[in-house]
Amino acid sequence: MQIDSLAANQLPTSRWQRFQPWLNLLGVIFFMLVALASFGLGQSLVWLTTHTLEIGASLSFMLGGLLLPGWAVIRWCSPSGRFDRLERWALSWSIGIALPPILLQLADLVGLPINRWLVFGYGGLALLAAIWPKKSSTWPDRLTELKRIRPSSHAWLLIGLTSVIVLQRLLVVRDLAVAQWGDSYHHSMITQLLLDHGGLFETWHPYADLTTFSYHYGFHANSAFLAWWGQLSATSAVLYMGQMINIAVGPLAYLLTRRLSGNKAAGIIALVFTCFYNTMPSFYVNWGRFTQLTGQVILVGVIVAWLALLDYKAFNWQLVGLAVILTTGLVLTHYLVTIFAVIILMLMVLALVAQHPRFDYAKQVLWRGGAVGLISAVLAAPWLYTIVQSKLTAIARNYVTGYSQSYASSVATLVAIVPFYIKAPLMILIGLGLWLACAQRNWRMLWLAIWSLGLELIAVPYVLNLPLSGIITGFAVAIMLYLPLIPLAAYPLGWLYQRWQHWPWLRGVSMVLLLLTIAWSMPWQSTLATDQYRMFFAGDQQALNWIEQATAADAKFLINGIMSYGDALVVGEDGGVWIPLLTKRQTTIPPLTYGSEKASDPKFDYNVYLLYEALRTTPLASAEGRQLLQAQGIDYIYSGVRLSQNNPKFQQDIQALRYLPEQFPIVYERDGVVIFAVKAQQ
Incomplete structure (x- = not known):
């Protein structure tokens, strides 16, 4: 050569x-x-x-x-x-x-x-x-x-x-x-x-x-x-x-x-x-x-x-x-x-x-x-x-x-x-x-x-x-x-x-x-x-396939997220962020561009911030947490493979939900992914 x-x-x-x-x-x-x-x-x-x-x-x-x-x-x-x-x-x-x-x-x-x-x-x-x-x-x-x-x-x-x-x-x-x-x-x-x-x-x-x-x-x-x-x-x-x-x-x-x-x-x-x-x-x-x-x-x-x-x-x-x-x-x-x-x-x-x-x-x-x-x-x-x-x-x-x-x-x-x-x-x-x-x-x-x-x-x-x-x-x-x-x-x-x-x-x-x-x-x-930089695993793919087949088209998921960009925006932390694109179901975190694009609701970005700011101090398993979920119209809680492997910065104690099967029944658990249903309070 x-x-x-x-x-x-x-x-x-x-x-x-x-x-x-x-x-x-x-x-x-x-x-x-x-x-x-x-x-x-x-x-x-x-x-x-x-x-x-x-x-x-x-x-x-x-x-x-x-x-x-x-x-x-x-x-x-x-x-x-x-x-x-x-x-x-x-x-x-x-x-x-x-x-x-x-x-x-x-x-x-x-x-x-x-x-x-x-x-x-x-x-x-x-x-x-x-x-x-x-x-x-x-x-x-x-x-x-x-x-x-x-x-x-x-x-x-x-x-x-x-x-x-x-x-x-x-x-x-x-x-x-x-x-x-x-x-x-x-x-x-x-x-x-x-x-x-x-x-x-x-x-x-x-x-x-x-x-x-x-x-x-x-x-x-x-x-x-x-x-x-x-x-x-x-x-x-x-x-x-x-x-x-x-x-x-x-x-x-x-x-x-x-x-x-x-x-x-x-x-x-x-x-x-x-x-x-x-x-x-x-x-x-x-x-x-x-x-x-x-x-x-x-x-x-x-x-x-x-x-x-x-x-x-x-x-x-x-x-x-x-x-x-x-x-x-x-x-x-x-x-x-x-x-x-x-x-x-x-x-x-x-x-x-x-x-x-x-x-x-x-x-x-x-x-x-x-x-x-x-x-x-x-x-x-x-x-x-x-x-x-x-x-x-x-x-x-x-x-x-x-x-x-x-x-x-x-x-x-x-x-x-x-x-x-x-x-x-x-x-x-x-x-x-x-x-x-x-x-x-x-x-x-x-x-x-x-x-x-x-x-x-x-x-x-x-x-x-x-x-x-x-x-x-x-x-x-x-x-x-x-x-x-x-x-x-x-x-x-x-x-x-x-x-x-x-x-x-x-x-x-x-x-x-x-x-x-x-x-x-x-x-x-x-x-x-x-x-370290992977958010979507094979387990997430299987879970999203299940979501597409087993959940209603208007189902809404709470997904893991953290504050970023000087606490101005919320970003997803595991494979749940891919739910809207791959299943057409809604989640609580929009694509990152919501910080630079306009929405039909002028307070759209602020409402996303308020939800995750509240979740910092409100356990999901508490009565206040259940009220917050229902006020947001959330049907499921998604915890992905990345979170189970790395246990990053999301503040919610997902494990605590296992002790409340009446309010949060597990509807899917496989290969590191756990999905809880959110039951309406009586």
Whole structure:
């Protein structure tokens, strides 16, 4: 295996170079076998053969629904030679993920419901656009051009490593029926509502009593497209789309590092560090924070497209269009990452102007950036209007004016990033990368350090005396620092690799170290998805099947929950939170978005808070507890597997109900799940 490719007109000069493609292929096969063995060879093969529908749908959508549309857009929206084929392939991930939310908004504006056949048509149009001859070319010329494509060793290595990442990310979720932790519930519900309505919606019925939708929906749009494409359930689509977003991080780490450093070897090393060595972003599978990860994936494309536009010798509408698509997609995908992007792009513009301190150059940069910003704002205007009319503006205003100061002071702090967010050896390499960038006066790599510092500062805005504490948490910044810091860590190693061009044995040593890093990652990544963050178990699935069959359609369940977000919201604590989506029965805790969406009852969120505040001090087994349950119209009490395993923070003594079988008969008890019926008081 080797990192660098041969020049197009250079013939192999040694046996080693001649056999590079075959060695790369053997290396990829070896690591796939290692991955299967690390996850349990027999169990992995059984899972792969029993989940062919989900896996096949995900892989085909990755190719036909993401990469092909992204490639087609780059082909028609970038000047010839601006990106080489590998850069196009990597950037296609970002563009393909940015397109579905834009298309959903467009379909909503024209009143066109989305369905499976339209999504297939979208993939078909992308294929045509990817192969259609351009002006002054014919179909025979185009076919001849396609036949002449010969991937280099470098290309095979990059695509091969990405294939290993695909296998790893899929195997990580082999034991999960739904995505992990609390956020995954409302992600799955939003995806289901998109499927139910054929696009954007307002009412959350029958799952929740909410009447607006203003939540960023880029990840959910991609999940819905995957569900339509492969006829998957919303829960499966969210689970697998989350992993595809995590797969996309690898090629985009390569792209960002290569474009900023000008070093292809550094790009490969950055991919390996990001996907095989560092804990982030692989660990996102536990949190279900796929919306922010989706924003980060698009953010890399935004940076690359803006740099390509601002660096180009003349104003180019193709590059403007490319930057507009990515910028608009980011606005619709994640609001906080959009704020990050604004700060990053401002730093980029300032750095460019500082490097070329001329009035005409500054005017040129501002004109191009202004054109992209204005067009993106116009395209996103319908959704921006929805946001302005929602509760989100009031929530943001509360932070700015100092409301919820106790919560703001708790979250507006920096988080220690070593070793969980960035591993300690990478910090040493980051220091070397900074030194090398200074020595070489490579401002683009130094810009990564300024970018990281800017992200840290917006997490603690009081340092600059800004009244924005709490909008962006230190945690939200810490989990994305891998994005600017890992390219800095890869930079000195890529530089050394280039210096070793004439020392094959040193290049061989570096390749062995690279391969050992990948092999080392397999065992720990096989245990990445832990039960600590799991809320829905097989026992919960069986219990929900019973609920669907044995309870009335209007039954209401009390489920376990805790106060969160500075005691402002109640969040579910076990598998009971999934009852509305999977059984259409009601529970006492709505999806987390009830804090940012309007309801038919203006006091809806406050009533949820009052119930759980009362439950803090009122035992369910007491007369007051029974009165509270009946006043809320509660028919059943659900205690899930997670609560029985971890015994977390829910204050109610469920065991005390066992001693009152007349008032709380047990109607279901199996595999860690207990369901009590609530009898009316005589």
